[in-house]
Amino acid sequence: MIVVLIGPPGAGKSKQSELLKKREHVVWLSAGQLLRDKNDSLINQVMSTGGLVDDEIINTMMANMIEKISQDKIVLLDGFPRHEAQADWLIEFSRRSNRAITLVLHIHIPDEVIYDRLNLRGRMDDKPDTIADRIEEYNKNIKPIVGYFANSGIKILDINGDRSAEDVFEDIDKALHDIHQSQKR
Ligand code: AMP
Numbered sequence: 001m002i003v004v005l006i007g008p009p010g011a012g013k014s015k016q017s018e019l020l021k022k023r024e025h026v027v028w029l030s031a032g033q034l035l036r037d038k039n040d041s042l043i044n045q046v047m048s049t050g051g052l053v054d055d056e057i058i059n060t061m062m063a064n065m066i067e068k069i070s071q072d073k074i075v076l077l078d079g080f081p082r083h084e085a086q087a088d089w090l091i092e093f094s095r096r097s098n099r100a101i102t103l104v105l106h107i108h109i110p111d112e113v114i115y116d117r118l119n120l121r122g123r124m125d126d127k128p129d130t131i132a133d134r135i136e137e138y139n140k141n142i143k144p145i146v147g148y149f150a151n152s153g154i155k156i157l158d159i160n161g162d163r164s165a166e167d168v169f170e171d172i173d174k175a176l177h178d179i180h181q182s183q184k185r
Contacts, residue, residue, distance in 0.1 A: 001100045001183060002066070002090070003176065005078045006146055007107030008138045009131070010117035011161045012168060013078050019169040020076070025180045027069050031079035034061055050130035050137070052082060059089050067097065072183070074176055075099065083141040087148050102179050104149045105172060107161035111135060 007013055017028045035043055035053055038061075046053050062080055069075050081087040094101050114135060118126045125134070150156050159171050 001102045001179070002075045002077060002094055003103045003105060003179070004081070004090075004101060004145075004149065005076055005105045005107070005172075006142060007105075007159075007161055008109060008111075008114050008142075009134045010114040010121070011107040011109055012117075012165055013107070015165045016169055016172055017078065019165065020172070020176075023173065023176065025072075026074045026076055026176055028076045028078060029062070029065055029080070031058060031062065031077070031082070033078075034065065048124050048130075050125055050133040052137075055085060055089070058082075059086065059093075062090075063093060063097075066093075066099070071099065074102075074180055076176070081145055082137075084145065084148055087145045091152060101149065101152075101154050102183075103175065104146055104154055104156045105159055105175060106146050106156055107159045107168070109161040113162055 005013060005016075014030070014033075017030065020026050020028055032047075035047060035058070043053055043057070058080065062077070066075050077090075081090050091101065115131060118131045119128075146156055157171075157175050159168060161168055
């Protein structure tokens with residue numbers, strides 16, 4: 001099954017991925033990380049300016065990765081979908097590949113905390129103007145996906161991300177444990 005993680009840049013998603021490595025029933029797929037790992041000069045150019053990589057490239061990449069994962073695992077998607085067209089594609093893909101989208105984990109943090117955290121992190125796309133662009137992209141395109149999934153009957157779990165990584169992890173871990181148990185029944 002598929003779980004979608006939605007949260008603004010700096011929500012601590014990669015820290016959560018570190019903590020989730022100890023959970024064998026969860027496979028984390030970060031669209032941004034998969035793109036960075038490709039180390040393709042054209043893709044890097046798009047990423048360093050805060051733009052979006054073509055849907056066709058990213059959708060194909062996600063499909064190939066998800067299909068490699070055993071059906072009994074939870075595929076936790078981070079950074080995908082990024083707008084409604086990708087969400088549509090994912091809903092269609094989930095039917096086609098018989099992997100239900102079971103849950104959306106929605107992490108909330110205030111904008112000023114996002115700025116503080118990204119300034120500390122300093123990745124290649126963490127420059128002040130790209131940070132502003134990414135917050136805007138989040139509010140305009142990504143956040144509305146939560147409502148879109150909710151309208152499709154998918155359960156949403158709201159998580160307060162303005163806490164320690166361990167506290168956030170506790171909520172995520174419990175939610176994923178519960179849906180994994182219910183799948184077995
Ligand atoms: P992230 O690691 O999620 O902050 O993503 C870093 C960069 O990768 C983004 O700014 C985009 O350029 C690209 N990217 C990540 N996910 C997607 C996606 N779902 N669709 C298109 N581009 C993406």
